[in-house]
Amino acid sequence: MISKHTLTIIILIFSYTFGHAQWKLMDKNATRETKKLFHSLKKIQKKGTIFAHQHATEYGRGWSGDDDRSDVKSVIGTHPGMIGIDFQNFTGPNAEADKARLKKIAEDAYNRGAVITVAWHFSNPVGPGGFYWQDSISKPVVNKLIPNGDAHDKYKDILDGIAEWANSCKGANGELIPMIFRPYHEFDGDWFWWGRSHCTVEEFKTLWKFTASYLRDEKNVHNFIWAFSPDTKFNTEEEYLERYPGDEWVDMVGMDNYADLGRDQYDLDTAYKKLKIVSDYAIKKKKLAAFTETGLESIPNTTWWTGTLLNLMKRDELRLSYVLVWRNDSRSDTHYYAPHPGHKSVPDFIEFYQDKFTWFEDDLAKKNIYKKRKHK
Template identity: 25%
Template sequence: MLTRRDTITGMAGAAATLALPAQLGARPLESPAARTLSNPRASPEARRLYAYLWSLYRSKTLTGQQEQNFTPQGSRMELDYLQRVTGEQPALVGFDYIEPKDELAVNERATAWSRSGGIVSICWHWGAPDIGTGYENSKKDFDVAAALKPGTPANVAMMRDMDHIAGLLAVLRDRRVPVLWRPFHEFSGDWFWWGKHGPDALKALWALMYDRYTRVHRLDNLVWVLGWAGQNVDAAWYPGRETVDIAGADIYAKDHGNLAPMFAQVKAIVGDSVPICLHENGPVPDPALLGPKADWLWFMTWHTRWLTGRDQNTPELLKQYFASDRYVTKDELPAWLKA
C-alpha cells in the first residue's frame, strides 16, 4: 500500500524530469501548451516548480500561509502557531512587499524559506504611487489613465515604484529562488487603486508590468499568478494565457464548503490552460469536500486572526485538515525544491 509520503514522492520525481504523472490518476491535460510558462525564457527553477505544480493539480492541494511582520511575536507567528497546533509547516508561504522598511527582510525570509525546501509566493500591497507606501495608501485612488501615458508625473511615479520592486525580485532571481508572483491581487474588487478603474485599466497595468519585468528586467524566476476577488470573477478582467501561468480567486466567508461555484467561475474563463488556486482564504477548506469540482492547487490562509481566530479555524480542525491525504505540507515537498 502506498503511503501519503510515497504518493507525494512519486509526484516529485515525475516533476523533476518535467513529465506529468499519468500513473497517479490525474485526468489528462487537454493541451500540452498548458504545461509551459508564459515567459519563454523562464529559469530552470521556475520551469521545474511549474512542472511540479502541474503534477499535483487535480489530485493534491498545497497548504499555504501568509505571514505578517507587525505583531510582537514577529513574522514567524503564523508558522509557529501552525507548528504547535498541527505539528506541520505549510508547503507555501506568502510574503508581501508592503513596507520599504521590511523589503530587504522579506527577501531574506523568502530566501531562507526557499533554501529550506518551501515554496515562495509574493504579493505587493502597492501604495498609490503619487501618495506613498502602505496598506491604507493601496486603497486610495490613483490616476491610472494618466499613469499609462509615458512621461506624465503619474507615469514617472508608477514606473519608479515598479522598477524598485523589480530590483528586489532580481535579488531572488540571482539567488535562484522561483517566486509565485501575485501582483494586483483582488483586482476585480474596487478597494485597491488598481481595481478602481475597470478591467481595461487593469489589463493594461498587467501587460505593462509583465513586459517590463520579463523583457527589460529579465525576471525569469517569476510564475505569474492572477487572483480575482471572489465576489466578482468576471472574464472581462482576464489578461490572457500569454501572460498568466496560474489563476485563482479568494474568499473569506465562513462555512464556505468546497467553494465549487467559485472554482467553476474561474474554470469557465481559463479552462484547463492553467492550474487554479485559492489564492487567499480565511477558513481552510475541508479537504474531504475537494475534488473534481473544487480542485484547488493550493490554499493560502491570511495572517493573524484569519488563521488563529476560532471563528475562522479551530485548532482541532486545523490539525485534522493538515493531516489529510489531500493536503501537501512542507515535509512532503521534493528535496530538489531547495534553492
Template identity: 35%
Template sequence: MKNRFSIVAILLASIIFSCSKDQGTTITTTPSPQPSVITPQNVRDYMVDHNATPATTALFYQLVNQSSAKNLVGQHEAFNSFYANQTGLSDLKKTTGKDPAVLGLDFMFITDKNNTGQADNWYYQQELKSIADAKEAFQKGMLVTYSWHLREPYLEEQFYTNTMTDQQKATAFKSLLPNGIHHNWFKAKLDKLASVFQTLEVNGTPIPVVFRPFHEMDGSWFWWGQNYATAEEYKTVFRFIVTYLRDVKNIHNVLYAFAPDASYTQANDYLTRYPGDDYVDLLGMDNYADFAVQQGQQGAVRANEKLIMLSNLAQQKNKIAALTETGYQVSATSSPISNWFSTYLYYALNESSPKIAYVMFWNNTQNAYYIPTPASGNTADFLQFTTKARCILQPQLPQLYTLPN
C-alpha cells in the first residue's frame, strides 16, 4: 500500500512540474528524505516481522548498527567441513584459535525426500547435526544463517539445472506458485522448515536465524534462476515463504535475506527481483567472480563498488547489508592468490567504508579449501586479514542478542 501511494505521489509531482515549466515557473525541489534512525524502541517498525522475538529484534538492531565499524567473519558449515579430512575443530579455529563469528548452515538435507526422520537415517542425522551446530553457535554468541538448496520438485534429485530437462527447467519454479501443481508439495517443505525453526531454541529462547532462500536468482545455474521465472513469479514465491512461515506457522525467530549473485552494479537492477521492504530484512550479495584468479585489484575495485551500492541501498531502506557468500577455492589445480584476503578482499569490504555486517566464506572439503589450515600456503595472509581492525571473530563479538537500554 505504501508503495502504491509513493507511485501516485511521483506521478502527481511529474504533472505539476510539467505544468509549471509551461508557465515559466521556477521549481524548487526538496531533497530526498534521509533514512530514519533505528532505535531500540522503534526497531520492529523496520523489520519484516513486527512480532519478532526479543533476541531476533536485537539481532536486527545490532547488525544494522555494528556494520558501520565491523565486519563479522564467518564460514558455511564451519563445524563440519574440513580440509584434508582433519576432523575436530573447525579449520578456521585451527588456524586462528578462534571460532567464526558467523556459522552458515543449509536446509538441503533436512528437506531431502530421503529424510525419513528415523534415527538410523543419514539425512535425519544431518538434520540433528545442523540443529546441534546452530545451538552451539548461538550459545557462543555467533550469528546463524541458513540457505536452502531445495531440490527440484519433479524427481527431487538436483538443484542445479545442468541435469534437468528443458521441460523441468521451464516449469519447476512456476509450479510452486499458489495455483501451481507443486504448491502443496512446497508448503509441505515449508512445514518442515517451520518445525526446525521451532526446534531451534536454547533454554526456552528461540534461536534467531538469517534465512536466505532461493539465492543467486540473477543467474541460471539454479532452477529458480532468472531464465526460469519472471521477476513477478520470483517475488510471489518469496513473499509466500515469508507470509506462510510468519503468519501461518507463527515463526518469529527469522530474518529474511534477499541475496543475488554479483551481476548487479546498479541499484535499479539489483531491485529487479526484490520482493519489497515488507519481505526483506537483509540485502545480500554473493560474489566469487570479482575475486577469481587474474582479477586482482581491478576485481577488488569492482567488488567494492557493488558493496558500496548495496550498503547505500540498505541504508536507504533501513536494512542490513552483507556479503553473504564469497571466497577463492584452493585445490590441487588452483594455487593460492598472493594477498587475496588481506589486500583484495579487505579492500572490497572497507574502501570508502560500506556498511557490511558480515562476510561468509563457503565450506572447505577434503580436497579443497576456502579457509586455510595452519599448514596451508596462504595461512599468514588469512591471519593478517582476521586481525585487521574491522574484522571480528567469535571472541570479539558484541552482544548480538541483547538490545541496549
C-alpha cells in the first residue's frame, strides 16, 4: 500500500512532468539563451508587460543613427524593454550594409539586457509592388515560393541570407542572440501580398511551415522564437486559428490592433475581447502571448498611455509578454507613435513608465532575463 507521503510525491512529479514540460519551444535544439528568454517572458507575462518600440534605437524625431539613443530614453532615461527591427531591406540593393547595421543594433540591445523582435516587410521577390498589394501591378506569389513553386529556389536563397545573419549575431561571450521572429504578420488583411485574398489557407500554412522548417532544420537557426500575429479580422478562436500552422510551428501568439485604440475608434471592450482570445489560447496551449503592434499616430490624446493602453493591458486575466508601438519617423511631422522630448503626452508616459506593470530596459537588465554567464 502506497503511503500518503509517497502518493504526494508521485502527484507532484506527475504535475510537473505534464504541467510544465509542455512549456517548450518548437525548436528542441534552441540555444540556452533562447530557452531562458522564452521562460523569462512566460514569467513576465504573469505580472506585467514589456514595452516595445519599433526601430527605437535606429532613428527618431529629427535624428538617425546615433549610438545609444532613442526618443524613449530621451524622455525617461532608459530604452524600451524590447527593440523592433525589420528584415525589410535584406533583399534590397544595400542588403549587406543593412545587415551589418542591424547586427550592431541587435547585439547592442542584447548586451544591454533588452529583447529583440523582428518583423519582415518582405518586398515581393518575383514582381513589382513592394510588400504592399497593389491591384494594378501585383500578382499572387505565395504559391510560387512554396515547394514545387517556380520561385522556390529563389526563396531558399533569401532564407539563406536570413540564416547567415541570425547565426552571426552574438553576445559578449560569443553566444547566439535570441530573437522573436514575426514573419507574415497581418495576414488576415488584404494589404500585403501574403494576405488572405492573395493565397489560400493551405498555401499560407505551407509557406509558414516551410520557412520555419528550412531555417531551423536545414540552416541551423536555433535562436528564433516564432510569433504568429494577424490583425483584427477575427471574433472567435476558430476565426483566429484559420491560418494557424499548428502548435508545433508556433511559440508565441499575438495580434495587431490600431483601429480600436484611437485610430478609427476607442473601443477597448472589443480590443479586450480579441486580446482575451489570444491570451486564453496561449494559456491553454502553453504558448507566449503578445500585443504585437498598436499605437496612436502623433499621440494627440495626452492620457493615451495610462487611460487607453495601460487600462487595456491591465484588464482581468490578460497575459501579454510585450506590447509594441510603431516607429517614430525621423522626417515626418506626424508619423510617430512614442513620445519625444517636449511632446504633450510626456507626463502621462512617465506615469506609464513608473507603473510596476510595465517593463523597460532598466527593469530587464536588473532581472538578467537571459541568465547570462559572466564574461570570460
